[in-house]
Amino acid sequence: MSAVLARLSRERLLLFGLLLILLLAGIGWLGPFLVDTRLAEIGATRARRPPDMLHWLGTDTQGRDVLAALVKATPKTLEIGLLAGLIGLSIGGTLGLLAGYLRGGVDALIRTLADIAMTIPAIAVLVLVATNVRTMTVEAMALIVAGLAWMYPTRAIRAQTLSLRELAYVDVARLNGIGGLQLVVTELLPNLAPYFAASFVTAVSSAMLATVGLEALGLGPQNELTLGMMLYWAQYYGAVLRGMWWWWTPPVAAIALIFIGLLSASAGMDRLLNARTRTEG
Amino acid sequence: MATYVLRRLALMLLVILMAMTVNFFLPRAMPGDPVEQQLQQLSAGGGQTGDLAATAASMRTRLGLDQPLWRQYLIYLANSARLDLGVSIANYPQPVIDAIRAGLPWTVGLLGISTLISFSLGTLLGGLMAWPRSGWLVRLIGVPVIMISAVPYFVLGVVLLASFAIAWPIFPVGGGYPFSFLPRADWQTLWLIAYHGTLPALSIVLASIGTWAVAMRGMVVGVLGEDYITLAEAKGLSPRRIFLAYGLRNALLPQVTHLALTLSHVVSGAILVEVIFAYPGIGYRLYQAIQAKDVFVVQGIVLLLSVSIAVTTFLLDLIYPLIDPRIGSGRR
Numbered sequence: 001m002s003a004v005l006a007r008l009s010r011e012r013l014l015l016f017g018l019l020l021i022l023l024l025a026g027i028g029w030l031g032p033f034l035v036d037t038r039l040a041e042i043g044a045t046r047a048r049r050p051p052d053m054l055h056w057l058g059t060d061t062q063g064r065d066v067l068a069a070l071v072k073a074t075p076k077t078l079e080i081g082l083l084a085g086l087i088g089l090s091i092g093g094t095l096g097l098l099a100g101y102l103r104g105g106v107d108a109l110i111r112t113l114a115d116i117a118m119t120i121p122a123i124a125v126l127v128l129v130a131t132n133v134r135t136m137t138v139e140a141m142a143l144i145v146a147g148l149a150w151m152y153p154t155r156a157i158r159a160q161t162l163s164l165r166e167l168a169y170v171d172v173a174r175l176n177g178i179g180g181l182q183l184v185v186t187e188l189l190p191n192l193a194p195y196f197a198a199s200f201v202t203a204v205s206s207a208m209l210a211t212v213g214l215e216a217l218g219l220g221p222q223n224e225l226t227l228g229m230m231l232y233w234a235q236y237y238g239a240v241l242r243g244m245w246w247w248w249t250p251p252v253a254a255i256a257l258i259f260i261g262l263l264s265a266s267a268g269m270d271r272l273l274n275a276r277t278r279t280e281g
Numbered sequence: 282m283a284t285y286v287l288r289r290l291a292l293m294l295l296v297i298l299m300a301m302t303v304n305f306f307l308p309r310a311m312p313g314d315p316v317e318q319q320l321q322q323l324s325a326g327g328g329q330t331g332d333l334a335a336t337a338a339s340m341r342t343r344l345g346l347d348q349p350l351w352r353q354y355l356i357y358l359a360n361s362a363r364l365d366l367g368v369s370i371a372n373y374p375q376p377v378i379d380a381i382r383a384g385l386p387w388t389v390g391l392l393g394i395s396t397l398i399s400f401s402l403g404t405l406l407g408g409l410m411a412w413p414r415s416g417w418l419v420r421l422i423g424v425p426v427i428m429i430s431a432v433p434y435f436v437l438g439v440v441l442l443a444s445f446a447i448a449w450p451i452f453p454v455g456g457g458y459p460f461s462f463l464p465r466a467d468w469q470t471l472w473l474i475a476y477h478g479t480l481p482a483l484s485i486v487l488a489s490i491g492t493w494a495v496a497m498r499g500m501v502v503g504v505l506g507e508d509y510i511t512l513a514e515a516k517g518l519s520p521r522r523i524f525l526a527y528g529l530r531n532a533l534l535p536q537v538t539h540l541a542l543t544l545s546h547v548v549s550g551a552i553l554v555e556v557i558f559a560y561p562g563i564g565y566r567l568y569q570a571i572q573a574k575d576v577f578v579v580q581g582i583v584l585l586l587s588v589s590i591a592v593t594t595f596l597l598d599l600i601y602p603l604i605d606p607r608i609g610s611g612r613r
Binding site for chain 2: 115118122125127212216218245248252255256
């Protein structure tokens with residue numbers, strides 16, 4: 001455990017990314033102590049006020065306190081991303097394992113499926129699904145977005161499974177009479193864990209990107225407050241054109257920080273994995 | 282070579298068929314009757330009263346919705362192949378294909394030019410970043426550019442809009458050309474279009490340049506470890522020559538592959554940039570159609586996006602063997 005921690009502390013990029021995400025998640029935990037989140041309701045307070053002592057980040061045209069909205073929206077956005085990433089990883093990981101372990105026809109089928117899904121523009125399918133869903137909820141959103149966050153995990157896990165299954169210890173296990181599912185669970189999965197972690201970050205990242213994009217098009221959960229929806233309403237009511245900078249800058253900054261955090265985490269993770277393969281291979 | 286091309290062609294057709302199938306079945310799998318919904322929408326707008334059920338029945342017949350599903354599917358496929366994508370509901374009776382035709386040149390122009398710029402600049406930057414001899418300036422530019430590439434295109438677009446069109450108004454806030462202007466085929470029109478396209482293009486370029494740079498950097502680092510680089514150095518070739526002709530050139534192929542793989546990502550991003558700048562391309566029209574619940578236009582644009590990306594990917598696949606003869610020679 002301490003070796004893992006020591007290695008982690010050396011990966012500053014990964015640490016920076018994870019800390020940034022944690023910090024943003026912290027807004028959700030600590031924010032309610034600073035600001036009354038009931039002010040995030042429509043008409044809760046006076047509309048169109050620039051920042052002052054009462055409303056630190058001002059209010060929007062619908063009478064919402066921007067800070068309160070931010071406090072509610074940031075964890076919600078992260079929740080969608082993590083949920084979708086988790087679903088995407090489960091689908092992608094399973095498919096990748098199946099393709100890499102079974103090979104042959106199954107592999108060809110799964111690979112073709114992933115290739116096709118990667119060619120079709122995510123936003124197009126998402127738009128199609130989202131326009132046909134009656135009322136959008138956070139969970140439905142996560143599910144829809146996850147439908148397009150499984151390809152990269154599939155490819156990554158498949159490639160690793162293919163190379164792992166050729167290793168000597170897998171042969172030894174097989175000679176010992178361990179086969180099928182048990183082999184996959186006890187021998188392959190533990191060694192794939194770091195790749196699952198890396199794929200998870202990528203899946204969350206692409207899920208988050210799709211979510212924010214859908215929300216910006218106005219296809220997000222209308223009754224929930226997420227960063228993308230905040231930005232959508234700001235855009236809808238022309239906050240930028242009317243010079244209401246206090247309204248659109250907080251969600252833009254929060255979104256930018258989330259993605260910078262995810263990019264750093266993913267780059268750091270790659271570096272960690274490469275260091276691993278370098279020392280072991 | 283023939284098998285390679287045939288295989289790619291088959292994949293492209295498969296993607297297009299999949300896109301059409303999803304486009305056809307998805308709305309039909311959803312609960313609710315689209316005909317009644319739309320009639321209610323229309324009658325709410327026009328204050329129409331009368332026998333809704335009878336109207337619905339005649340509309341169903343007219344739309345061919347009374348036919349069995351497999352037949353509807355075949356008819357849909359045939360119609361799509363003839364570019365008959367139905368008519369717009371919001372701008373009745375404008376055919377969907379006309380709406381797409383009006384927006385397409387804008388999107389292709391914006392996306393083509395900005396991708397070309399960002400791909401070239403990003404590839405060069407990435408190559409320089411991997412090159413041990415490049416100076417501090419490259420490193421200084423590299424980090425922020427990569428950081429910016431993490432941010433979604435349209436979020437960057439919002440920031441650029443607020444900075445260079447509102448706070449410091451040197452660029453227009455949106456549109457393809459001024460509202461009261463009638464586009465002609467002259468230099469002034471071209472200038473105005475370029476002027477209005479600068480900020481949207483800048484958003485796409487700035488937001489994607491880092492992606493290319495990161496990919497290229499990794500590739501060049503790999504190439505620089507190869508034996509032929511050491512040999513070139515031993516032969517005493519100039520560092521410039523080694524970098525351009527040995528380093529960059531060999532890293533370029535995987536970079537083109539990368540372009541093909543991220544194309545759909547770039548298109549998705551550019552669509553949203555158009556929304557921010559009210560740019561009259563496909564993306565903005567999609568946004569308007571979603572706002573107006575104009576299902577057929579939404580479906581048409583979605584289909585067009587999938588098909589055009591499939592075709593572009595296929596064309597890029599055809600270019601590979603020209604750059605690298607190893608591809609398509611049977612060994613994959």
